[in-house]
Amino acid sequence: MKKFVIFGVGLIGGSVALALKKRANAPVCLGVGRHQTSLDQALALHIIDAATTDIAMALNDADMVLIAAPVAQTKTILTSIKPHLSSKTIVTDAGSTKTDVLAIAKTVLGDQACQFIGGHPIAGAEKSGPSAAMDDLYIGKNVVLTPTAENKPDDVQKVRQLWLDCGAKVVEMTAEKHDGIFATVSHLPHLLAFALVEDMVARDNAAELFQFAASGFRDFTRIAGSSPEMWRDISFANKTALLNEITAYEHALSKLKQTLIAQDSDGLQTIFERASKARNDWANKK
Amino acid sequence: MKKFVIFGVGLIGGSVALALKKRANAPVCLGVGRHQTSLDQALALHIIDAATTDIAMALNDADMVLIAAPVAQTKTILTSIKPHLSSKTIVTDAGSTKTDVLAIAKTVLGDQACQFIGGHPIAGAEKSGPSAAMDDLYIGKNVVLTPTAENKPDDVQKVRQLWLDCGAKVVEMTAEKHDGIFATVSHLPHLLAFALVEDMVARDNAAELFQFAASGFRDFTRIAGSSPEMWRDISFANKTALLNEITAYEHALSKLKQTLIAQDSDGLQTIFERASKARNDWANKK
Numbered sequence: 001m002k003k004f005v006i007f008g009v010g011l012i013g014g015s016v017a018l019a020l021k022k023r024a025n026a027p028v029c030l031g032v033g034r035h036q037t038s039l040d041q042a043l044a045l046h047i048i049d050a051a052t053t054d055i056a057m058a059l060n061d062a063d064m065v066l067i068a069a070p071v072a073q074t075k076t077i078l079t080s081i082k083p084h085l086s087s088k089t090i091v092t093d094a095g096s097t098k099t100d101v102l103a104i105a106k107t108v109l110g111d112q113a114c115q116f117i118g119g120h121p122i123a124g125a126e127k128s129g130p131s132a133a134m135d136d137l138y139i140g141k142n143v144v145l146t147p148t149a150e151n152k153p154d155d156v157q158k159v160r161q162l163w164l165d166c167g168a169k170v171v172e173m174t175a176e177k178h179d180g181i182f183a184t185v186s187h188l189p190h191l192l193a194f195a196l197v198e199d200m201v202a203r204d205n206a207a208e209l210f211q212f213a214a215s216g217f218r219d220f221t222r223i224a225g226s227s228p229e230m231w232r233d234i235s236f237a238n239k240t241a242l243l244n245e246i247t248a249y250e251h252a253l254s255k256l257k258q259t260l261i262a263q264d265s266d267g268l269q270t271i272f273e274r275a276s277k278a279r280n281d282w283a284n285k286k
Numbered sequence: 287m288k289k290f291v292i293f294g295v296g297l298i299g300g301s302v303a304l305a306l307k308k309r310a311n312a313p314v315c316l317g318v319g320r321h322q323t324s325l326d327q328a329l330a331l332h333i334i335d336a337a338t339t340d341i342a343m344a345l346n347d348a349d350m351v352l353i354a355a356p357v358a359q360t361k362t363i364l365t366s367i368k369p370h371l372s373s374k375t376i377v378t379d380a381g382s383t384k385t386d387v388l389a390i391a392k393t394v395l396g397d398q399a400c401q402f403i404g405g406h407p408i409a410g411a412e413k414s415g416p417s418a419a420m421d422d423l424y425i426g427k428n429v430v431l432t433p434t435a436e437n438k439p440d441d442v443q444k445v446r447q448l449w450l451d452c453g454a455k456v457v458e459m460t461a462e463k464h465d466g467i468f469a470t471v472s473h474l475p476h477l478l479a480f481a482l483v484e485d486m487v488a489r490d491n492a493a494e495l496f497q498f499a500a501s502g503f504r505d506f507t508r509i510a511g512s513s514p515e516m517w518r519d520i521s522f523a524n525k526t527a528l529l530n531e532i533t534a535y536e537h538a539l540s541k542l543k544q545t546l547i548a549q550d551s552d553g554l555q556t557i558f559e560r561a562s563k564a565r566n567d568w569a570n571k572k
Contacts, residue, residue: 185500186500186503190502192478195539195561216508219506220475272517
């Protein structure tokens with residue numbers, strides 16, 4: 001790979017660029033963005049080698065394009081890319097949902113959709129923007145790729161190599177499976193945390209409640225401090241799977257409630273023990 | 287205060303003893319516990335000045351008794367104290383629920399229940415036991431006292447001074463109000479986190495789900511790694527308030543679900559924005 005184009009030079013895209021820079025034969029990294037300030041910042045921090053807002057110039061001779069902008073911009077970016085996309089350029093992304101992104105790629109790229117390979121690095125940090133980018137963000141982290149039967153195995157291998165070069169572990173699965181798993185382990189918890197804070201904010205004694213909230217509340221609700229726009233987009237993008245998760249969770253909560261109402265001490269302890277053990281086993285393994 | 291007796295020399299009780307030791311005119315701290323190993327450890331760490339399993343000896347001339355054992359032991363401990371309790375000894379506790387503790391004190395201590403003042407320090411840590419105790423655990427933390435009309439104002443002032451000496455801020459409210467607030471900001475989040483993990487553990491693909499769980503899941507479920515016995519006891523001790531909270535939360539979750547089903551993008555964003563702002567404002571204030 002000689003020319004690598006990144007749409008979105010923030011935490012996710014910038015960290016890929018920084019990780020690649022540490023490799024021998026690092027490609028030239030070209031940043032494309034909506035905000036000139038972000039591009040200037042990424043240049044100043046030596047995250048990218050050049051920046052442009054000229055899509056034709058950016059796509060010319062590009063080996064690979066990584067879309068690392070908010071998922072809601074994927075359609076706009078793909079539409080802007082399409083007229084300049086040679087048959088040799090691979091396009092991939094870093095979005096949190098995959099079924100919707102593949103559908104958008106199919107619609108926008110048409111018979112070039114086979115050049116698009118969906119990806120999702122399972123990594124993040126509290127901060128965002130170019131200044132938050134770090135060359136070790138992906139070391140040991142999972143990256144899910146969701147190739148389809150239309151993708152060329154060689155292209156998939158190149159995207160896989162991109163993430164291996166960043167130090168990540170790469171797993172392949174269908175977009176549907178990806179969206180089901182992340183609805184459970186990420187999208188649902190975010191919604192549950194938002195719901196708890198929303199429930200509190202609406203009360204007459206909200207100020208008093210917040211006054212006595214402590215470290216358990218802090219950690220439980222950390223993800224409720226996430227970007228409202230991003231989570232609105234993810235929620236709608238993965239709506240079907242997320243609704244299934246909410247329904248499953250409502251059943252789990254109802255079971256706990258009934259156990260409490262029935263004064264079933266052994267039953268409640270059994271549930272808490274199983275959950276506590278599973279959670280601590282998971283944390284110890286990580 | 288000359289003689290201070292602590293039932294339970296772990297994180298909570300041990301940290302009070304260590305904080306008092308740093309004050310001028312520190313009282314003699316006597317530890318009472320179920321486990322000789324904990325007492326030996328607390329002695330070796332100079333947390334307490336002496337240890338005993340002899341309740342009569344412990345209570346003799348005691349100015350104040352702090353019960354810092356798991357809440358489920360409160361009744362047993364009060365029952366063991368009662369025959370040796372002089373009219374001059376103040377008894378207080380550090381339990382997470384207060385209505386049930388006051389009821390137990392009334393039943394067990396009878397006409398000496400006026401000597402019992404309920405307390406709840408809002409502080410904790412991942413670890414437990416004497417080795418986890420630290421002299422600065424309570425600095426800047428809230429301690430709630432739930433005095434009743436029967437308590438002598440002088441006695442309440444002495445318990446207040448105990449916590450002020452530990453560096454804490456002391457707030458007084460009724461036991462019912464306390465239990466309502468902590469059902470919302472602590473007991474409900476714990477139950478919700480247990481429910482999420484329980485929901486996952488029961489699935490056929492649980493191992494795969496855990497494999498892709500990342501930092502958001504980690505923080506959200508940290509409190510699901512808490513002691514099952516302790517949270518079973520708290521759940522039943524504060525059952526009425528907790529059931530009310532579960533019902534309110536079910537409504538909040540249902541509202542989010544309906545917003546999602548209705549494809550109400552602005553509605554979902556408004557909820558997420560309000561929650562995100564409230565959560566981040568709270569975190570910044572802390």
